[in-house]
Amino acid sequence: MPSVPGNSPSGHTVKLGQTRSLTLDCGAELGPFTVAYQTYGALNADKTNVILACHALTGDQFLLGPHPVTGRPGWWKTMVGPGKTLDTERFFIICANVLGGCMGTVGPKEKDPATGRPYGLDFPVITIKDMVASQAMLLDSLGIDDLFCVIGGSIGGMQALQWAASYPERVFAAVPIACAARHSAQNIALHEVGRQAIMADPDWRGGGYLAHGTRPVRGLSVARMAAHITYLSEQALHRKFGRALQDRSTVSYGFDADFQVESYLRHQGKSFVERFDANSYLYITRATDYFDLAKEHAGVLANAFAGSKTRFCVISFTSDWLYPTSENREIVRALNGVAANVSFVEINSDKGHDAFLLDEPDMFETLGGFLNGAARHRGLEPA
């Protein structure tokens, strides 16, 4: 390996862009910069068993945990582990904190080498393509030429699509889950609400809160609460909470959290601000808003995948209203348009968008079958 990864509360870290900086979509040059990542399982001798898992908006590199900040299990503990669908006894799984993140990879809360102070809004606005470019540099630094599979849900799925479009020769298989090839007007609107909630908080201080010793926790908490609703489904909320009251038998005729769903939502907001940076939230939502894979290819999504030899497995969930099946199907249609190798499965689930993080046996079975087939073609040992 050309560079020795460091160890820190962020896990492994590596300094990238030391010999050549990364030219971002916005035109800025980034480098040298740090990327924090974790690996699970062991790299095989011919380096053919690498899976890159891409995390979503508020995820990070700690797939399995325990998370160094919260102490809780990782976000994909249902999917990754010994004998699980992403089997750590078979695959070498890499997950890197995205550019703009707040778990060790360079982002607005890290120090700007030019000033010695946190970047804040001086951090350049990054895109999904930039995130993926930094992940490719990470692979280079690890001496890994290509991926057996790139996989992710939500914004992680967008990264998987971007990988297949930007580096087709490095991606044997790609699994975009619960995502879209472009962010819809409604989803841009939902992100904008979250950003406005953060920026409305006086403690945000024009983005310079770290230098002022404040943190816009109220605004960030509201942003999280609003977003969290979109990750679930009406059915799931009804099943979990309905109109049940929290620790009381009658309503209070006040503005306390009378209902369990209110209490739950407040808890979501409160626990989120303990582990996430408000400016990172702005940057990563913005990167997602800007995602429009067709636009990079003369407005024709299929062109993004022309000639691709990658094997795709597209997965959507019936109750996901953030990235509904119709949007996932547009990806499939584009792939079919260039005769790419694609499986598509819509999983019946009432758990909403977050289903990709949860115990969804149909998803595991679909994905397990896909990965086994791809592994055979790749010449990997059977599971």
Add this chain to the structure above:
Amino acid sequence: MPSVPGNSPSGHTVKLGQTRSLTLDCGAELGPFTVAYQTYGALNADKTNVILACHALTGDQFLLGPHPVTGRPGWWKTMVGPGKTLDTERFFIICANVLGGCMGTVGPKEKDPATGRPYGLDFPVITIKDMVASQAMLLDSLGIDDLFCVIGGSIGGMQALQWAASYPERVFAAVPIACAARHSAQNIALHEVGRQAIMADPDWRGGGYLAHGTRPVRGLSVARMAAHITYLSEQALHRKFGRALQDRSTVSYGFDADFQVESYLRHQGKSFVERFDANSYLYITRATDYFDLAKEHAGVLANAFAGSKTRFCVISFTSDWLYPTSENREIVRALNGVAANVSFVEINSDKGHDAFLLDEPDMFETLGGFLNGAARHRGLEPA
């Protein structure tokens, strides 16, 4: 008429509860208190042509406008007017600002007679049932015994249902549009986000902002933006805005309103705070959260309408995800359960929840037919 209505920027006002106060659901006694209302058209000799239109969360008594604050046309200009579905040449239409509102009816921004200062959070928490009780008192004061029809969309539809349940003998016909017999967990959650956004604003001052000369405009604006998305549909947002940019040909790589949908949303927030009171937003959302008509009737919704002679017309919209057809259908099922007279129409529209405010010819035709039929049975002159 037993009391002489006053005139003010709020339109007509009347002081109610002078001889007997209104006992609210929370147990508080309210009275005397002011209700502001508007009327359109003329009352006929035998007072059989009265339609009570109930406004939604952020509506008011100015159905037709011009609105005294904004100068803009009223919120139901598509529905109400000479020759329109709610024909002001035929019907006498009353619309009153709800209890807890901010357009002249008593609410948190009005003066508490006990202190001489604005109520703020000392205003008692009100319910949909309380709102309807105050409307019944308004009718009493106007010398009107019963309604030809009570009609409303969204929270206005809940009031129409509550009218039919609380005062069946006073309601000849009821038209609940785009609503539900109880507020769902998801909708409580969405309301809670709005409330938290307001209460997170330091200018809210624990609800006492008017005494401090501040107003939580940033928090209220965020609440409005979040809510506004729920009033539309993904299809409508896509059709109106898609990913079109606002006054620019390329993205800014920043946090300005690059996209038209962002600019639109910011405008919605900004214009809302000019006309609405933040505490009223808290109170009216809370009243809606508490709405659960079945709960008042031993958990059986049908019991709310047992023996009812009221003619019902329930209307839903295909793209309304705030009060989806399934929830409207629960009302119909309950009415069928007690063999009530009910029509139900699901209107095909991509305009989302706000369709009830918009130009929806199918809604007008359905409703026009229903009202004509009811008018015949009521012995009203044909249109």
